[in-house]
Amino acid sequence: MAKASCRRLRPSPNSLPDRCRKACCTVCGRPCRRSSRSRTTGGVALCAKLSALTGDKLVTHVASRYGGGLLSIYEVLVSSHLAWLDDVRPNPYADQLAKGYRRLRFSAPLEQEYRAYALRDSVELKRVSIVFALFVWMAFLMVDVWMISAPLLYLLLVIRLGVAVLLVFCGRLILLNRHPRLMVPLSLASIGAMGLGAAAIIAIGHGQNPFFPYEGVLLVCIAAYFLVGLRLVEALAISFLVLLAYGLFEWLGGLPAERLFNNLVFLLFGNLIGAVGCYLLEFKSRQHFLISRLMRVLADQDSLTGLHNRRSFNRQLARLWRQAQREEVELALLLCDVDHFKAYNDHYGHQAGDRALQRVGAVLSESARRPLDMAVRLGGEEFAVLLYGIGATEAHQRGEALRQAVQDQQLAHAGSSTAAVLTISVGVACLRPQDGMAFDLLFEHADRALYEAKAFGRNQVVT
């Protein structure tokens, strides 16, 4: 029944009611394996038969059986490889991976982050390339001397040396890397200068020697696609400008139309190959960025609550300890332990226990919203909140607010001898880091306070 209405309502899968979405494969419309949740969050639903196939077999099957275009095959392959992403969402990197980026563009904040990453990632490439470019540019001087004679040669030498001076200027700034924002404009200026210079030299050279090689223009374009770490759109723009200049200069220089046409066709196809390669490189670079960032987040995150895990906490505590010492401010640590949690598990079951921990985690995460604060699940039913630049009195108040907020969640706890609802005990410690003081001390103080809070009857804050 669901399948029949589904077929009738096609071709707009997104307008289908949830039951129908759940029932239909994106490719063939047959009942699928994946849930409506994963379908609506960007994954591609697959019928049982398609899900059983992998790799080449899957492509062949889709293409031959259903006549699907390149787009469908791409979606089927990408979605089947990234099906695991549903387990770690919501997360901006996972969301973007699942959504795709065929147009080589992420959503706004991620796009900025990627560009900064790509810039840092390509600094070394840019440095090597600019030196290499200068070397090759000057090596072509031999071709000029060999194929062109004076007085035209002098004009070529002026252009070649002029471009070389510009390359040295840009190269120096690129090697120093004092102004990261200038790296892309400097790369574009270097490529542009070489492209326009080469186009002018070739057009002038053809005036005297029709065999003067024009392929140097293509070398410059290939450098734009592969050697300077430009994004595809930047490489395409500068290459287009270089080709335009080449066509214009040759036309002004009087190159026969048939030869100009042949040369341009060759250069265009060379650029096409470069652009496809550059697209694939950028696609992979973006994928690497998303996956590596996602892995970093997952490695530092507690999978149940989404809070920081112990590893992330240890690293951050050591870092903040040093910073607090430099800035001469206090660090506060609130150690929180859920009261009678074993009894909660025993009474309501492990799944309910997990949900309760998630609720406690959400309350804690609300209390650590400033950039240098952090909420952590240390393990089991033990949590911590690290607060930067906060004194003992305020830290105690924050602990009390936390305890109250957890109690206000009103999670019934029939197995507790402390209260009718789930509660936490909080141990608070506050220290101003000094020379020779280890950050373990903060932890020890908070642990002792927590022990006292438990010993004095639980559901309370001890500083």
Ligand SMILES: Nc1nc2c(ncn2[C@@H]2O[C@H](COP(=O)(O)OP(=O)(O)OP(=O)(O)O)[C@@H](O)[C@H]2O)c(=O)[nH]1
């Ligand atoms: N549901 C669930 N339970 C967990 C998890 N991690 C640890 N636990 C349970 O948490 C319980 C902790 O028990 P205890 O260490 O005895 O602490 P408690 O019962 O809270 O006693 P007090 O701290 O003295 O109030 C154990 O039963 C663990 O199985 C988890 O991820 N999910």
